[in-house]
Amino acid sequence: MGTQPSEQKRRSVVLLSGGLDSATTLAIARASGFACYCLSVDYGQRHHSELRAAAVVAQTLAASGHRVLRLRLEDFGGSALTDASVALPVDGVRPGIPVTYVPARNTVMLSLALAWAEVLGSQDIFIGVNAVDYSGYPDCRPEYISAFEKMANLATKAAVEGAALRIHAPLIHLSKAEIIRHGIDLGLDYGLTVSCYQADAAGRACGVCDSCRLRRAGFAAAGVVDPTPYARATAGKFADE
Amino acid sequence: MGTQPSEQKRRSVVLLSGGLDSATTLAIARASGFACYCLSVDYGQRHHSELRAAAVVAQTLAASGHRVLRLRLEDFGGSALTDASVALPVDGVRPGIPVTYVPARNTVMLSLALAWAEVLGSQDIFIGVNAVDYSGYPDCRPEYISAFEKMANLATKAAVEGAALRIHAPLIHLSKAEIIRHGIDLGLDYGLTVSCYQADAAGRACGVCDSCRLRRAGFAAAGVVDPTPYARATAGKFADE
Numbered sequence: 001m002g003t004q005p006s007e008q009k010r011r012s013v014v015l016l017s018g019g020l021d022s023a024t025t026l027a028i029a030r031a032s033g034f035a036c037y038c039l040s041v042d043y044g045q046r047h048h049s050e051l052r053a054a055a056v057v058a059q060t061l062a063a064s065g066h067r068v069l070r071l072r073l074e075d076f077g078g079s080a081l082t083d084a085s086v087a088l089p090v091d092g093v094r095p096g097i098p099v100t101y102v103p104a105r106n107t108v109m110l111s112l113a114l115a116w117a118e119v120l121g122s123q124d125i126f127i128g129v130n131a132v133d134y135s136g137y138p139d140c141r142p143e144y145i146s147a148f149e150k151m152a153n154l155a156t157k158a159a160v161e162g163a164a165l166r167i168h169a170p171l172i173h174l175s176k177a178e179i180i181r182h183g184i185d186l187g188l189d190y191g192l193t194v195s196c197y198q199a200d201a202a203g204r205a206c207g208v209c210d211s212c213r214l215r216r217a218g219f220a221a222a223g224v225v226d227p228t229p230y231a232r233a234t235a236g237k238f239a240d241e
Numbered sequence: 242m243g244t245q246p247s248e249q250k251r252r253s254v255v256l257l258s259g260g261l262d263s264a265t266t267l268a269i270a271r272a273s274g275f276a277c278y279c280l281s282v283d284y285g286q287r288h289h290s291e292l293r294a295a296a297v298v299a300q301t302l303a304a305s306g307h308r309v310l311r312l313r314l315e316d317f318g319g320s321a322l323t324d325a326s327v328a329l330p331v332d333g334v335r336p337g338i339p340v341t342y343v344p345a346r347n348t349v350m351l352s353l354a355l356a357w358a359e360v361l362g363s364q365d366i367f368i369g370v371n372a373v374d375y376s377g378y379p380d381c382r383p384e385y386i387s388a389f390e391k392m393a394n395l396a397t398k399a400a401v402e403g404a405a406l407r408i409h410a411p412l413i414h415l416s417k418a419e420i421i422r423h424g425i426d427l428g429l430d431y432g433l434t435v436s437c438y439q440a441d442a443a444g445r446a447c448g449v450c451d452s453c454r455l456r457r458a459g460f461a462a463a464g465v466v467d468p469t470p471y472a473r474a475t476a477g478k479f480a481d482e
Contacts, residue, residue, distance in 0.1 A: 070313065107356075141395070151392045
């Protein structure tokens with residue numbers, strides 16, 4: 001991390017959901033020497049405890065700031081994550097775009113990060129999207145990130161005045177196991193993170209939603225003990241194994 | 242408007258601020274045969290009465306729906322429109338990007354419209370940006386709109402599945418006078434709209450902020466009587482004229 005004082009570091013905005021990927025992204029941004037301003041969005045997600053995890057992760061990783069914006073995406077509906085009447089799949093990850101897809105979520109998140117970055121005088125936004133062991137979301141692909149960056153560089157006063165903005169997606173080509181190994185090398189405690197789509201109020205994971213399955217498989221593939229607190233079973237003791 | 246029943250019309254999302262440009266855009270979308278779902282964003286703007294104007298305009302133009310999303314952009318600050326401690330310029334429109342610029346505002350608005358459009362099954366978003374008699378905002382330029390459209394077509398499940406999304410900016414190449422004449426041809430009552438950056442609670446305009454100046458000049462150039470209710474003076478009787 002070096003000894004450079006915080007006020008001399010370049011500022012970055014890090015989108016922080018409180019899950020495994022975004023926490024790793026924050027650790028990477030920090031290790032790259034950025035002062036990190038973390039942005040979480042309370043968009044009506046059913047796994048509200050990830051926001052508490054985000055606050056703990058931001059504090060533990062000595063973020064320069066953390067803001068939680070409330071945005072009522074549940075008023076639009078259209079996703080199992082924001083509409084309690086849509087059942088959450090718990091019987092295994094299927095091909096294609098799942099019902100947990102939240103319409104335009106990353107576009108909305110990146111837009112908010114762009115707004116804050118401009119006010120902070122930051123030219124660097126970090127997002128933990130991943131196109132390998134991912135959930136089939138279109139807004140996690142490299143070509144999408146690249147198109148957003150291009151648009152952002154036409155959108156702002158800062159960009160017009162010559163301050164090129166960069167969207168960093170350091171996990172985009174990594175497998176879940178590689179992400180986990182990378183985070184552990186950086187000293188990250190994944191026990192602080194919440195990935196589960198239906199984590200309970202204490203942050204305990206179900207172990208069977210798509211997000212839990214991808215995470216569990218990641219720890220297994222990385223050969224790392226899974227530190228996730230599970231509500232219904234202990235790690236590695238699920239009915240389907 | 243034709244006699245096509247509302248449920249058979251193509252759906253569009255129309256960004257509606259309550260000002261002159263977005264009201265004209267709604268009138269155009271409606272005249273083009275779209276069922277219009279209007280989206281307004283309460284982003285902490287000081288001219289809060291434009292949101293009341295938006296509701297009246299949406300109802301008067303028989304919108305299929307109108308939603309006002311609260312988003313605390315004032316938590317980010319960085320604009321005279323969302324930060325009461327930044328003085329609003331009232332002494333004439335200057336070259337360059339003014340302090341009323343709201344960081345990434347149109348990117349945030351279009352992203353929210355994109356989210357709602359996907360849920361509604363709409364492939365058409367209307368925005369009243371204008372690159373002629375405009376306020377110097379970078380996110381009002383044609384190249385920006387085009388880059389957003391390109392990004393949006395990589396962002397969503399709908400686009401990935403083949404439903405190309407289009408961003409309509411029907412005013413982009415029109416002068417303010419042309420916009421006004423177009424709206425009047427469509428029967429729009431501009432007395433319902435609020436453009437002023439510091440309109441009072443009753444929606445009365447100051448007449449001297451940049452937005453008022455551009456609007457007043459537009460009515461003058463169009464040769465149309467300005468129906469704006471002014472708080473400090475009557476139309477055409479300002480100290481600088």
